[in-house]
Amino acid sequence: MKKLKFSVHDALEDRILTGQLLPGARVDEVTLAEEFGVSRTPIRQAIFQLAATGLLEHFPRRGAFVADVGPQLLSEMFQVMAELEGLCASNAARRASASDIEALEISHSLCAEAAQTGDSDRYYYENEAFHDLIRTISGNTFLQKEIDRLQKRLKAYRRLQLRARDRMKTSLVEHATIVETIKSGDEAAANAAMRAHITIQGDRFADLLANLSRTNTASVK
Amino acid sequence: MKKLKFSVHDALEDRILTGQLLPGARVDEVTLAEEFGVSRTPIRQAIFQLAATGLLEHFPRRGAFVADVGPQLLSEMFQVMAELEGLCASNAARRASASDIEALEISHSLCAEAAQTGDSDRYYYENEAFHDLIRTISGNTFLQKEIDRLQKRLKAYRRLQLRARDRMKTSLVEHATIVETIKSGDEAAANAAMRAHITIQGDRFADLLANLSRTNTASVK
DNA sequence: AGCTGTTAAATTGTACACAATAATATTGTA
């Protein structure tokens, strides 16, 4: 029976995003209700909302579960993500002002610092900032929201991602290309660079997930 | 107090999509409750779900309203839609089997028939079928769902769309190009053709909306 | 033992009552 500062919706979402609630886990109304110190009603509200955004799966009269994204769906989601981020890059290449470019180069150098120190947590953070900035420069707020939604659905898995040092290096090189293409205003090139960048991440993800499910099924047997 | 066959969620969604509930309209819980012959609880469930998908806007303690999409947001949504449908076309060009091509050509000829008779309602229907088919051929189910969501959010406005004869003709020509590019397996060309097709629609929409809001503000004054 | 139909327990769906808050109306004063 904890006191909480934000809404039940946010608290539940946070639990999913941080991995306290793992994919496939059952989301029990009464348990959460007494845990949050509220009745079932607001819990149900949150569950329905999260189900609508895709973070939960809800089956009538059978309860809610944390959405379990299989390798197939994951790959599909990354394909869409690559396309959307590619569009951001196109827009950014077309619209970026001088100060935008400057900010982008600063963000990129921060990524470079993080990569050099080998601090993968910091790189994760700076990388997010880098992509966020491009989305902002893109200027399409609807596109931003759609990407945010997709990111949330992937975040539960991203937590498991490999923190390989070479990935950080190659990622940085890709970022450099993206910065260059945006700087030069070449929409098509920026789009292609960003799409490739995201697609590679997706492939890494897919590999990881394939490994995990293989070891899982092995240990279950 | 009507009896209803589907869920409150679907019924409410239907009212928005068919224009019985216009953008900006207030969605009153008690009114809907007695109208559907149920209590407020299931109505609230539906409202929260629809708000999460973007069809409704919900303000705490102030009620829910049918989402009112301004010209800016509308344009942004169409840009995203163009990108997503473009991706479908790319995928379709890569994956289409011989029978897929055949089905696509049949669907296209049905559009042509509708255009020739000048039946805009029928063309609307056949056009949807044509696009649906391409999405299916694309094979990305996640992408399909995302497009469906977006379509729903636009449908409330699409109802208002011009049924100009020349648009039907040019649309058909664009369809022909799309079919050709998919047939030839040229991903990039299919993508470009589809994006252009959707973008033109979006521009038409924006024009229409601009006119409407102009006359609206004029009549209000 | 394996299967099937019935019964019991657990869990979700709905209704209703009350609490909290925002919107509106009213009244008093300058």
Add this chain to the structure above:
DNA sequence: TACAATATTATTGTGTACAATTTAACAGCT
């Protein structure tokens, strides 16, 4: 009359009780 403070009304948010349905447990049968 115009404005401001207050009171009233309406509407949403939450808690709780009960109904409906699914899941499981179990007994009886082949």
